[in-house]
Amino acid sequence: MTANTVHPDRKKRRKPGGLQSPDFLMRHPVFSVTIILLSIMIFGILAYFVLQQGSLVKWDLDVVNRMHTVALSSPEWVKNVMLAGDYLGKQGYMVAGVILGLYFLIKRFWKEFFMVIVLYAGQGILFLSLGSLIARPRPVFSENIGSVISYPSFPSGHMMSAVIMFGLLAYFIVPKISSWAGKAAAILLAVFLVFFIGYSRFFMGVHYITDIIAGTALGVAWVTLVIFSIEIISRKVVKENEKEKEK
Numbered sequence: 001m002t003a004n005t006v007h008p009d010r011k012k013r014r015k016p017g018g019l020q021s022p023d024f025l026m027r028h029p030v031f032s033v034t035i036i037l038l039s040i041m042i043f044g045i046l047a048y049f050v051l052q053q054g055s056l057v058k059w060d061l062d063v064v065n066r067m068h069t070v071a072l073s074s075p076e077w078v079k080n081v082m083l084a085g086d087y088l089g090k091q092g093y094m095v096a097g098v099i100l101g102l103y104f105l106i107k108r109f110w111k112e113f114f115m116v117i118v119l120y121a122g123q124g125i126l127f128l129s130l131g132s133l134i135a136r137p138r139p140v141f142s143e144n145i146g147s148v149i150s151y152p153s154f155p156s157g158h159m160m161s162a163v164i165m166f167g168l169l170a171y172f173i174v175p176k177i178s179s180w181a182g183k184a185a186a187i188l189l190a191v192f193l194v195f196f197i198g199y200s201r202f203f204m205g206v207h208y209i210t211d212i213i214a215g216t217a218l219g220v221a222w223v224t225l226v227i228f229s230i231e232i233i234s235r236k237v238v239k240e241n242e243k244e245k246e247k
Helices: 008-014 029-052 055-072 076-107 110-134 157-176 180-203 209-246
Strands: none
Touching: 029 055, 029 110, 029 209, 055 180, 055 209, 076 110, 076 157, 076 180, 110 157, 110 209, 157 180, 157 209, 180 209
16 A cells, blocks of 8 residues: 555545544454443442442531532622523533434435434433432432422433533534634533533532532543444445455
8 A cells, every 4th residue: 555545434424524523442442442431430430439328428418508608698690691501401411412313314424323312312312321320319408599499419411411412512523623722622622511500409408429520420431322323334334345446
């Protein structure tokens, strides 16, 4: 192969236009598996301590009570900004999923389409099943900011949604940005928005710190697992189709 020859796989990745998977995780399996295992481990440790009702839970309660005192005395505009985090993590998440799903469906980008479908469907199943299993009550206050939520607190569904939404957007968009400064800015913006949603949930008193960390860890594990798995399956399907054509 000469210096000017483009590798066939690279040529295939560059050719299609639009938002498509860069196959980054598939090309870095050790990194992908490490992220999945570390995230599951963090979630598991937190779930264990929550179920044990030990010192970490007491610390959790003390911190959320302190935060709620500060939140109640905050200016009204601050409360409104924090309430926006609730809408961004719920309504924004659903809108982003619909837009991405329709975009990939219209473009016939089936690999990316199934990433969105599996991620969103799995998020709901994981959140409902784990929430019911651990059954941790929400923080209770005499005065609340926003609406009172009755369903279980651990893990935070908003944080799972935030990681899925902004993780997907960054994964598809960042490779399309030419400059390293632009890539870094896009990644930092995604991280900031995830952090903002998490802080807003804590500020409003609807989650403990451990709920937020656990939801983030579970979201990272789920996003990485789904993208990594679908990239591998897609590559195998492509190779099998190529072999069939050669016969």
